[in-house]
Structures are given as C-alpha cells and as structure tokens.
Amino acid sequence: SQLQVLGAQQQAQLAALSEQYTTQRQHMMQQLAQIDQELEMYEAEAQKGLHVEYLVKWRGLPYCECTWEAAEALEDFKEEVEDFRRREAKMGYLPNLNRPRDPSEFEEIKNQPAYMKGGELRDYQKLGITWLLHTWAHGLNGILADEMGLGKTIQTTCFVNYLVQAKQMPGPYLIVVPLSTLEQWVKEFKRWAPQLYVIGYIGDAESRKVIRQFDFYWEPGQKGGQKKKRQKRYRFNILLTTYELVLKDALELRRVNWCFLAVDEAQHLKNGDTKLYSALSEFDCNNFRMLITGTPLQNSLKELWCLLHFLMPHKFPNAEEFERKYAITTAADADDGDSNQNRISQLHKELQPHILRRVKKDVEKSLPQKTERILRVELSPLQRRYSRWILTRNFSELNKGAGGNQASLLNIVVELKKVANHPYLFEGCESMFLSHINFPPLKALIMASGKMVLLDKLLPRLKETGHRVLIFSQMVRVLDILADYLRLRGYTFQRLDGATSRLSR
Template identity: 45%
Template sequence: MGLGKTIQSIAFLQEVYNVGVRGPFLVIAPLSTITNWEREFNTWTEMNTIVYHGSLASRQMIQQYEMYCKDSRGRLIPGAYKFDALITTFEMILSDCPELREIEWRCVIIDEAHRLKNRNCKLLDSLKHMDLEHKVLLTGTPLQNTVEELFSLLHFLEPSQFPSEAEFLKDFGDLKTEEQVQKLQAILKPMMLRRLKEDVEKNLAPKQETIIEVELTNIQKKYYRAILEKNFSFLSKGVGHTNMPNLLNTMMELRKCCNHPYLINGAEEKILAEFRESCHHHLPHDFHLQAMVRSAGKLVLIDKLLPKLKAGGHKVLIFSQMVRCLDILEDYLIQKRYLYERIDGRVRGNLRQAAIDRFSKPDSDRFVFLLCTRAGGLGINLTAADTCIIFDSDWNPQNDLQAQARCHRIGQSKAVKVYRLITRNSYEREMFDKASLKLGLDKAVLQSM
C-alpha cells in the first residue's frame, strides 16, 4: 500500500504497448482513485486514455466520439478503437455494460483486487462474461480473513491451474503445519510480486500505533446497559417469539453506543433534555457542543487531542465505519471552527479528488480529513497528513491497515502516528482482539515470502 502499484502497472502497459501489443487495455478501480489513474496515465505515457463512467447520456457521448473508429460512411470498423486504455469503476462492470463485454481486451488491471475475494460475488460473475486475455490484480491485502478468499483470486487468474475449491481447501484449508505453509508459498511465488515498504523506501519513517482505551461516560453506560438488558429480557423469555431481536443488531447497537449515544434512535433528544435540566436553565452559549462532547468518551478524548495536534502543526485523518458517526464529527468540527474535508460513499468521484487536492496542497489550511473506512480507505494518497485516528475498528483488520496506509506511504517525510480508539471493557474491545487474530494468517503465509 503506497508503494507505487499504479505507476508500476502503467509502466508495464506502456512497455507492452512499445513491444507492439497496442491494446485495448482495461483498468478497473474504485471510484475515489479514477481521477488519479487518469492523471498518472497522462503523466507517464503517451497512450490515449479515456475514463468510462457517469450517467447513461455521458457514456453514450463517450461511445459516439471517443471509443470507436468509423469509416468514411460513418460505420463502425470492427476491432478498431480510438483509445489505447480505458479506465472504469467496479460499479460500471456490475451494471453490466454490453459495450465493454464486446471488446477483446488484451490486458485488464484490477486495482484493489481484494474486492474479488468472495467466490460468489456479482463482480466476479460480470468479469467472467468479459473477454480478458491477460489479468493483473493489484492489492496490498490479498489475504484478509480465510484461505478461501485467496482461492477466489487464484481461480480468477488461472482457472485451469486452480479448478476446484474443495481440493484447494483440502490441502490448505486449515494451514496447521509449516509444510502446508511452504507448499502454499511455492504455489504463490511465481504468480505474486510482493514488496514491502522497507524494501522500496529505506527512508520512510516507521509508523507508531497507539491503542487508547477510552472509558464509557455515564450516559453511555446507561444506554449500553439498556441495550443488553432489553435483549436479555427477550432472551430470558425463551425462544419462539417472532419479535426476537437479532443478535447482530444487538452488536451493532453496542458499537453505536461505544462511538456516540446520538447514533441510537431517540437518544439525542433525551440527552439534550437531561443536559438542559442539569444546567438549571443557565444554558452555556455552546450548549449543543458541550452536550455532544460530554456524551461520548471518544469525543471527550478527540476534544482534548485535536487542539494539541493543531498547535503542533499536524494534519489529521479520522476514519470511522459509520457515515452517521462522521456526521457527528463533522458537526463537532464546524462548531469548533476546524477546517476539514470529507469523503464517504455519498461523495461523487470528481468531488473526492477535488477534496484530496484541497487538503494536500502545500499552503492548505485544512486541518482534518474525515473518511469512511471503506470509501476513503482505498487507493488514495494523503501524505499531507501525519496523524491517523481510527475512531472505530473494522471487523476486518486489513481495512484499518489500508486506512493507515493513506498517509504512511512513499512520499511521507514525517513520522506517522496512529491513534486507535477502543472502549474499555466493552464489546468493541472483544471485537478488536478477535479481529487481530486474522492478521496472523497474512503474517504466516505472505510476510515470510
């Protein structure tokens, strides 16, 4: 992550092009990185590159003027294209564009290819219907949860070499012995080019991760207990009730409570009413801000941490899983008058790159970048920041590593500090401990290659 996969891939396509394989080439990447891919193609190659994305009308315009070669009568010339490389998003492939399926692609590069880890995902199904001669997968995290996910990537690359998932799992499913690990590494070695930051950039300062255990506030304890007791009363009545709460929902409610009680439906109004009463109607001018901060242990910590980071000249990335949690943080930043940018799943592609550029320019006054771990944690470059706060951890620890790599990558000249906020003695702590075990699989199979 942050080792120049994009530029290496573009250089590879340019070399193939120079040898006489003139494309067409296809690049499939997350929406946040599309503009960067186009920028790098224009910087490093002479190839004619188009971005195929947007509304139906804009795609039809691209098809009419930028994609196909026509003869003097205006008829399409089969197999002749105006472009050398086409960049598109996963969403375009999922939306089943017949015009992309008709093209015989000489090479496809799939960025953040761990999107293909699920054997039954619709994306893999869509790609199988495309004519792809040569496939290159780019990912910083090929092994995330289980060996089955690795099989999914290998089967896509070489279906003839890896035909049966059952056979593969029989050999490597449990990975209990060193012999199994070595055998798997021998299979992967010819197919995988793996580099670590320390191999490529000797001067990159190490990142330092600090786990900060945060106490629940009294308000949070009250809601945390209520969530558990409400569900316990359901459970203790015995099974058979149609309105039994889903335990996954219970976990989600507990996670919301650990982040901020405002995320629980109806809590904000009650908390504000209680806070108003406790002030005996002598309301401070920043009443809403104080109520918001005092309600959640994590926000109390953020409120103490950010002024110190600002005074030290640092720039901060804050990652959360929940868009509504980012809304609360955004509200906090506005009231504290901190300048910020934000990327989550609702921010459109062209606006994402504009936000990154505003934050990254040398004289930028932006102090905080709010990011959703899934939308903003992939493929983007934010080396202007040197502090990363993981507001709430992911079940999949590789997603958090991807998030940290937004600022800890080649081009980073400062030491990177990562603060991971975890609520003490809560479901969140247990979840983090379980998720951390998954990193052992990656370490055993890949780190020693």
C-alpha cells in the same frame, strides 16, 4: 421609410444580442477553467473554405455535456488543441493480439526508461515491474499483492507503459477499479505515462454512450449522427472503469478486443459465484490478466483457488482437486503419506510464479517507524453520571425524555462505548443537559464529552500549522455530532460514510 427604420433597428438589436451572446459564451468558457480533452474533430467544406469543429469535454462536467465548438472559438486553448492533434495523428491502431509472449523478450528494468516521466522509481518498484514483465514474457498471469502504500498503481501504470512503448502493444487495456480510486488512477497515468490516451469510463448512461460513440473507435471526419461502417481501429490506450459499470455495460465492453485485463482490489473476486466474477471471466483479453490487491491472502483455499482460476483457468481448472491436494490434514486423515509441511511447501512453490507480496518493513527502509500516540482523557461529569446509570441498570434515569426509544442495555459494553464517545448518543440527553445548564449549545456540546474537549483544543493548533485532519468513527451518529460541532466552529469539512453515494465519492 418607417419599415426601413424598423428593419435597421431590428438588425442593430440582433447584432447587439449576437455580440452579447459571444461575450457571455467566451466568459463561460473561461469560467470552465480548462478543456479536459477533445474527443472528436469534424471538418467540412463551407462556402468560404474549410470549417473545423471540435467536440470538447470540459473539465468538471460529464461527457453528456460535451459541446461542438468552432476552431476560432478555442483561441484560448491552443495548447489543448495541439495536444489533441498530436494524439490524433498516432491513433487508429489495430490491437496486436497475435503477438507471442516469448521468454527471450524478458529484460530486467535496471535503469528507468525516459518515457516513465512521473518521478524516480524506487528499487523495489523497478523489481515489481520486472516481475510483471517476467510473468508476461513467460505466458503467466500474476497477482501484485504488495502492502498498501508501496505503489501498486504506479508499478501497474509503468508496466502498461512499458508494453506500449517497448513491446509494440498499444492496447486496448481494460483496468477495473473501485470508483473511489478511479480519479487517482487517471492522475497516475497522466503523471507516469503522459503519452498514453486514458479514458475514465464513468458517468450516467448518456455520458457512457458519448464515450463509446466518439472515444472508442478512430473514425476521422465523422460528426455525431453520421453513419459510417466502423473498422476496429482504436483511439484510446487504456480504459478505466468500475465494477458496477462492468456489470451494467458488459455487452458493450465485451465487443472490444482487449489485449489485457487488470482488476484492482482483487479481493472482490474471492467468491467465484458473484456476478462480477462471472462477467469478468467472460471478457476476451488475449489470455492476459492481472490482479492487484493489498489485502493479504486468507487461509481459505477456495478463495485462493478462485483468484488463481480467474488468472489461469486452464492451469487451475478444478476447485475440489486444488483443495484436496493442498488441504491441511490431521494425522488420522492423512492417507497419502505427505506431511502438512510438504503440502505447504508444494503450495508455496505453486504460488511463487503467480504472486508477488512485499511489506514496507522489508523493502522501504527509508520510511520512519509509525508513530502512534494514545491520548487518554477524563470523562466529563455528564459521562460519569451516564456510566453509573448503565452499570447500575438505572432505567428510570436513562429513559428520562427518551420517548419511544427506551434503553435496553442488552449489550452493556456497547452502551459504555457510546458514553465514552458522547452522551448525546442517548435519546433525550441533549435536551435534558441544556435545560440544567446555562451554556450555549456549542459549549454544551463540547463540555458534555471529554473527547470533544480535547478535540476542541487540538483543532485550532493543527489548523494554525497547516495540517489536514482525518477523524474516524465506527458510529454514524458520532459523525452527526462532529458535523454539528464543525459547522458551529466554522471549520470546512467533508464527510464520508455508508450513506454517501458512489457518484459523490
């Protein structure tokens, strides 16, 4: 009887622990906010009917922390589950790689299609999408080189969406972007093309392995670890990734039959000798490529040729021939009778089908003129003292308390710039200044620099009116001083400099 009582007690304890675990798990799932996306569904026959599990990607967590969840555990996420089922019903497509690019299919985007749902496109953006469609229909590849701020991401997103919806080209599309802008690209696709399935191919090696295993190919009913012969049917439309991961995972990514390749910040391809240029050139993308850049093309014909050769290697095969044909010559060097003006005109004519460049002042009349206010401030007494020491090369005063870091004054202009920002940039200045005044450290930090005095007056007013503030500096040590000031004042801030890792960005 004692054993029976003990067994009953153990069963009660196990039941209580099970209930506690279930409660904690539900609470944890609620704390994770929302499901980012369901990657896979697994169905298996159980003793009491059909058992359904979902592989869940949680928002804010990497792919390597995806978890298999029973359907009954996702009662609070019915909308996400239904979205997944609707998307899954449309997946499993074969890439339409043999579809001809016929000029007769070109049509101008005059009215915004209903499936472009993110807002109202501006007229110049419709024109940009039309130009991209013209290059596609005529078998050309182009560079969208609009000035920054005109919506190159939106135009590219809508262009891809148009090809999927109107031209029966479901993908897969590969778009290579900087890590710092990848999340913005994902947001724009969700906004302007919510019907499309977009993957952000980032994370550590394990996370990328999970993406390739469960999110690349359409294999219904397969759970992790089960082997099944893969048919090249894809479950995603767009893959967004970074330059670094294209190099790391080039072997795996080249196995995909891409129907399109786009590269954002295309100035990274101006040097044809880089590993990135070589790796991307080897991708099979159905001869359909696009470059995106807001940086004006420079005067180097070699750099221009590198971009054009990447787009259409058969049309621009030889760099030397390109440079010889369009190089600007002096009168003594001219041996073919062509004037420089004729060469420039011929080059513009050659580039016209491949490059679209607009600037804000020409297309966006509704934007107000940029307002720039230069606020001049007086130097603090400490700054004036250090300026005088620098101009008179008073090394004895400059090097007081400097220890091993002696001032050299090899570049007086740079030293004066340091003074104008903050005297604490000089070794030993802070300790010397604090020893001669009765100010607390925060007040001393502010009063030592005229710029800091002004900033300390501006920030409270900007915060009261709900503004956010960007502060730029060419000196990392100035950012150190600003970080100390903001912490002492209790302001919340984020810092971005060259030491910030790509993952943190």
